Structures are given as C-alpha cells and as structure tokens.
Amino acid sequence: MSSSHNNGYDVVVDVDDEGDLGHTDLTDLEFHQSTYSTTDPSAGKAGRSSARSPRTAGGPSNSTSTPSGKHHLFTLSFYAQYFDVDTSTVLHRCRSALIPRTNFLDIIDGNPDLYGPIWITTSVVLMLFLASTLAQYFARFGEEGDGGGKRYTYDFTLLSGAAGMMYGYTFIVPAALWVVLRWWGVESANLLELACLYGYANLVWLPVAVASVSPITILNWVFVGVGLASSGLFLFRNLYPVVSATDHRTAKILLIVVVALHAGLALAIKILFFAHGSPVGTKDPNMTHPVEPPKSDGRLF
Amino acid sequence: MASYQPARTSSPRISQDVIDPDDLTLDDLDNDDPLASTHDTAPLNPSSNFLPGEDRLSHSTLDESVWTTLQRDILAVWRKMLAVLYPKFTFKKWPDATDVLEAGGSLGSARTKVIGEWDLWGPLLFCLALSTLLSMCAKSEQKTEVFAGVFAMVWVGEAVVTMQIKLLGGNISFFQSVSVIGYTLFPLVVCALLSALGVYAVVRVPVYTACFLWSLAAGVSILGGSGVVRNRVALAIFPLAIFYFGLVCLCLVS
Numbered sequence: 001m002s003s004s005h006n007n008g009y010d011v012v013v014d015v016d017d018e019g020d021l022g023h024t025d026l027t028d029l030e031f032h033q034s035t036y037s038t039t040d041p042s043a044g045k046a047g048r049s050s051a052r053s054p055r056t057a058g059g060p061s062n063s064t065s066t067p068s069g070k071h072h073l074f075t076l077s078f079y080a081q082y083f084d085v086d087t088s089t090v091l092h093r094c095r096s097a098l099i100p101r102t103n104f105l106d107i108i109d110g111n112p113d114l115y116g117p118i119w120i121t122t123s124v125v126l127m128l129f130l131a132s133t134l135a136q137y138f139a140r141f142g143e144e145g146d147g148g149g150k151r152y153t154y155d156f157t158l159l160s161g162a163a164g165m166m167y168g169y170t171f172i173v174p175a176a177l178w179v180v181l182r183w184w185g186v187e188s189a190n191l192l193e194l195a196c197l198y199g200y201a202n203l204v205w206l207p208v209a210v211a212s213v214s215p216i217t218i219l220n221w222v223f224v225g226v227g228l229a230s231s232g233l234f235l236f237r238n239l240y241p242v243v244s245a246t247d248h249r250t251a252k253i254l255l256i257v258v259v260a261l262h263a264g265l266a267l268a269i270k271i272l273f274f275a276h277g278s279p280v281g282t283k284d285p286n287m288t289h290p291v292e293p294p295k296s297d298g299r300l301f
Numbered sequence: 302m303a304s305y306q307p308a309r310t311s312s313p314r315i316s317q318d319v320i321d322p323d324d325l326t327l328d329d330l331d332n333d334d335p336l337a338s339t340h341d342t343a344p345l346n347p348s349s350n351f352l353p354g355e356d357r358l359s360h361s362t363l364d365e366s367v368w369t370t371l372q373r374d375i376l377a378v379w380r381k382m383l384a385v386l387y388p389k390f391t392f393k394k395w396p397d398a399t400d401v402l403e404a405g406g407s408l409g410s411a412r413t414k415v416i417g418e419w420d421l422w423g424p425l426l427f428c429l430a431l432s433t434l435l436s437m438c439a440k441s442e443q444k445t446e447v448f449a450g451v452f453a454m455v456w457v458g459e460a461v462v463t464m465q466i467k468l469l470g471g472n473i474s475f476f477q478s479v480s481v482i483g484y485t486l487f488p489l490v491v492c493a494l495l496s497a498l499g500v501y502a503v504v505r506v507p508v509y510t511a512c513f514l515w516s517l518a519a520g521v522s523i524l525g526g527s528g529v530v531r532n533r534v535a536l537a538i539f540p541l542a543i544f545y546f547g548l549v550c551l552c553l554v555s
Contacts, residue, residue: 076467083468087535115465119540126547133554153440154554156447 082114082192090116097200097234104200104238105193112192117199121170124202127209128162132273134213161272166202169265173258174198177239180254184246197238201231205269212274220274228266232259378423384415385484386519419476424483427490428455431548434493438555451551458544459483463523465540471527478523482541485519488512489545492552505553513549517542 085093093116096107133154140152174194181189208227212220239258243251432455436448463478492512495505520541529537 076464080468080470083465085536086530086532088532090536115469115536119543122540122543126543126550130550130554137554153438156439156443156450159551160446160450 079114082112084111085113085115089113093200094120094203097203098230100234100237103241104197104234105241108193108196112190112196114192114195114199117170117195117202120199120202120206121166124205124209125159125162125166127206128166128269128273129159131209131213132158132162135215135274138213138215158273165265165268165272169261170198170202171195173261177254177258181242181246184250186242186245188245189242194242197235201234204231204234208269209273220270224266224270224274228263232262232266235259235262374422377420378426381415381418381420381480382423382484382487385481385522386487386515417477419474419480421476421480421483424455424459424480424486427483427486428452430490431455431486431493434490434497435551435555437497438493451548454547455483455486458547462540462544466524466527466529466537469529469533469537471524471529471537473523473527481523482520482544485516485545486548488515488519489548489552492549493555496552496555509549509553513545516545520545 090113093104093107093113096102096104136155137152174197175191178189178191178194204227208223211223214220236255236259239255243254243258245251246254429452432448432451435451436444439447459479459482462482463473463475466473466478467475489512492505492509495508500508517538521538524534524537527537
C-alpha cells in the first residue's frame with residue numbers, strides 16, 4: 001500500500017493476501033480497466049472508446065470474436081487484455097494447476113491469460129533441453145569413466161525440437177479442439193480458455209524434467225507417468241464439462257483423443273529427451289533425436 | 302559558455318535603454334550581434350587558429366580519419382556498457398518490487414542520460430560474439446544451426462521480453478529496452494568465452510551463476526520508472542530471467 005510513485009493511478013490496491021481470492025478478482029477487474037486507458041499511449045486517439053468496448057460490452061468469455069475488436073488487432077492494447085494478470089493471480093493459477101481442487105475454468109473466472117501458457121511453455125522447453133543434455137552428459141560420463149579423449153558436445157536440435165514440440169502441442173491442440181467444438185456447435189468453447197488450460201497443464205513437466213536428470217531408468221518412467229497422470233487428469237476434469245455439451249458419442253471420442261494426444265506427448269518427452277537406458281537411446285544417443293521431435297509432433301495430428 | 306556572453310551584456314544595455322533611449326550608438330548595435338562578438342573576441346574553438354569561418358568545420362566528422370570515428374564509436378559503446386552494467390543493487394538484500402522500479406536512478410542523472418541515447422551497435426557486437434563463440438563449441442555438423450539459433454534467440458528474445466513488459470502495462474521505449482538488454486549480454490559473452498576455452502564444469506557453475514545474476518541485476522533496470530504496477534513486477538522480470546537463463550544454459554552445456 002505504500003507506493004509513492006504510482007504515476008497515473010489513484011489507488012494501488014495490494015492484493016497479496018491469499019485468503020480472500022474472490023475479492024482479489026473483483027479488484028483486479030476494476031483496476032486494470034483504468035490501466036489500459038492511462039498507461040498505454042499506443043491505444044490511439046482515434047479509437048479509445050471502441051478499444052475498450054470488447055472488454056466492457058462483449059464480456060470476458062467472448063472477447064476474441066467480438067467484431068469491434070477486429071480493427072485493433074495490430075495495437076498493443078488489444079493484446080494487453082490477454083496479459084491482464086497479477087503475480088498473485090498467476091501463482092494461484094499455477095498452484096491450482098499442480099494441485100487441482102476445483103474446476104480450473106472457475107479459477108480462470110472468465111479472464112484467461114496468455115502469460116502462463118507462453119512462459120510456462122518456454123520454461124518447460126528450456127528445462128527439457130537442459131535436463132536432457134545433463135542426463136546424456138551423466139550417462140556418457142558413467143559409460144566411459146574417465147571421459148575419454150573426446151569432449152561431450154551437446155545437441156542443439158534438442159532445443160529446437162523441444163520448442164517445436166511444446167509450442168506446437170500447447171497452441172495447436174487447443175486450436176484444433178476449439179475448431180472441432182465450434183463445429184459441433186458448442187458456444188461455450190473459448191479458444192483462450194483452452195489455450196490457458198493446456199498452458200498451465202504443462203507446468204507439471206517442469207518438476208518431471210528436473211527429476212528425470214537421474215540416470216535410473218525405472219525412476220524416469222515413474223516420473224513421466226506421474227506427470228502424465230497429473231496433467232492428463234487435470235485436462236480431463238476440466239475439459240469434460242465443456243466437451244460434454246456435444247452429444248454423448250462425440251464427447252467420448254473427443255475426450256479419448258485428447259487423453260491419447262496427451263499420452264503421446266508424455267511418451268515423446270520420455271523417449272526423445274530421456275532416452276538413455278531406453279532402447280532408442282542406447283544405440284546412438286545423439287543422432288536419433290534430432291529429426292524425431294517435429295516429425296512425431298506432425299504425426300500426432 | 303560563449304553563448305551566455307551576449308545575453309549577459311545585453312540586459313544592462315536594455316535597462317539603459319529604458320532610462321535614455323537616445324544614447325544608443327552604432328557600437329551598441331554591433332555588440333548586439335552574437336556572431337560578431339564571438340568571432341572577434343572568443344572563438345568557439347580556441348584551439349583552431351584558422352580563418353574564422355573554418356572553426357565550424359572542425360566539428361564536422363567529414364575530414365577526420367576513419368580511426369578517430371571508430372574510436373569515438375567504440376568509446377561510446379564502452380561508456381554505455383559501463384553505465385548499463387554497473388550493478389544497481391547487490392544481492393546482499395534481495396531487492397523487492399520497489400527497489401526494482403527505482404533501479405533506473407533519477408531521471409536527470411548522467412547514467413540515465415547515457416542509457417537514454419540508445420544504439421544497437423553494442424547489442425549487435427555482443428550478439429555476434431555470443432553466437433560465434435557458442436557455434437565454435439558446437440558439433441562440427443551443427444555449427445550453422447547453433448549460430449543461427451543463438452542469433453535469432455537473442456534478437457527475438459529481446460523483442461519478446463520488451464513486448465511482454467509493455468503488455469503488462471510498462472511504459473518503456475522499445476529500442477531503448479532492446480539496447481539495454483543487448484548491452485547486458487556482456488557477462489554472458491564472458492561465459493561463452495570461458496566455454497570456448499574449455500573451462501572445467503566445477504568452475505563453470507559458480508562463475509556462470511554469478512554472471513547470470515549480474516546480467517539479470519543489470520537487465521531489470523529497464524523496469525525503472527516504467528510504470529509497471531508493483532504486483533506485476535515479478536511477472537515482468539520472469540521472462541527476462543528466462544531469457545538469460547536459456548543463454549546461460551547454452552553456455553553451460555557447450
């Protein structure tokens with residue numbers, strides 16, 4: 001509360017208390033409306049009132065498809081509404097993604113953010129690369145004992161492969177799911193909420209990646225299995241109410257496809273990045289990986 | 302200092318005018334001309350003893366040697382690097398959001414002025430150095446990919462991090478932020494150099510951690526006075542940390 005330099009703001013409400021979360025969301029909403037009109041100079045003189053109209057009139061659940069927001073597609077303020085979160089909000093979402101108690105879409109509360117999906121996915125990409133490289137390094141170190149005359153060189157395609165796989169999965173699958181749901185006439189499906197769901201579901205791969213550095217094969221499988229179970233259950237629980245708006249058979253098929261794709265991702269992570277000890281890895285740990293990630297990603301769809 | 306001269310001499314003369322305007326002579330009018338007074342008594346550049354018209358040429362960069370030009374530009378890059386990399390706060394006490402928001406220093410300070418005149422020479426230099434050093438460490442068949450990948454990662458990362466801060470409500474200049482982030486790559490270049498020299502892993506981890514923290518501490522200065530709301534500062538710093546962390550990771554495993 002002791003902010004002396006809040007230029008442009010009348011009131012800065014510090015909402016770090018973890019107790020009253022319902023209250024937090026309310027203050028957030030009111031607070032950020034004033035943020036866009038005061039701090040963003042690129043909002044333009046021409047359309048300030050209509051720039052805010054998707055937020056005020058269109059409602060949070062429908063703001064992407066509001067036609068009045070279309071011509072602001074290239075202004076920064078248009079995208080700022082998808083990053084309308086505070087540190088405490090993001091942390092709370094992360095916590096509830098890891099330890100799900102209530103429906104995640106209720107926690108999002110009509111304000112899906114892209115911050116989480118983008119940066120969680122980026123962290124996962126980096127951690128996968130680092131953990132995988134370290135795991136290979138340790139495996140090599142264990143095999144050759146003295147390290148040999150040849151220095152270990154890392155595989156850069158692991159990084160690009162991880163980026164292609166994780167970004168592809170996190171943003172293409174929700175988009176595809178959204179198209180399918182819209183095709184079946186589910187009006188409540190929201191592209192951003194789906195992307196947000198998938199993005200936060202990625203969070204569990206961070207600890208899995210860190211834990212998978214260990215060279216014990218059976219432990220790797222256990223960790224990846226736990227990760228798959230946790231995030232798969234998370235996705236299933238939260239997608240079920242949305243998907244079940246279609247008829248019974250379609251919903252079943254869609255859920256099965258979603259879970260199968262997720263299992264595919266988990267399997268790809270295990271085999272492509274922590275392959276030491278698994279049959280693919282022992283033959284040639286460096287050369288089988290490079291081409292695989294994008295290819296498997298494409299094959300999944 | 303020479304430009305103050307006419308103003309100072311003219312004000313008493315005006316007060317004289319008020320008392321007795323008929324006293325005005327032709328000499329007074331001559332004194333009124335700022336150009337005449339300067340080139341007669343005190344030339345703008347005292348070191349040049351050429352014709353009066355030529356002292357303006359000594360300020361132009363047309364007839365100086367290429368080396369002088371280069372030297373000046375390199376000096377400018379060096380000065381800016383010092384200004385950017387000088388640690389704003391030590392990690393003795395973990396800086397909170399208020400510290401970060403005030404890290405840029407007061408607006409009128411000399412350092413802010415140096416940083417304010419952004420250029421992209423330093424970032425280009427460091428980016429090229431980083432890409433080259435890292436590609437030297439890479440596998441022989443992956444050198445091209447590593448160079449291109451690191452080069453793209455640096456520029457795209459700088460742009461994305463800056464956009465993220467702007468999207469969170471920060472009011473910062475895009476290219477100034479890119480320039481500052483580019484200059485803070487210097488500690489990472491040191492890391493890449495150590496990797497290229499093949500330093501042992503035992504040395505790498507602490508040194509690289511220190512370099513990472515140094516870069517991060519210098520990099521958060523772009524948030525100074527940006528107007529990001531206090532409870533979003535951590536969200537704004539996180540992408541920056543990820544950016545540095547990714548590059549440090551590449552250096553670490555090279």
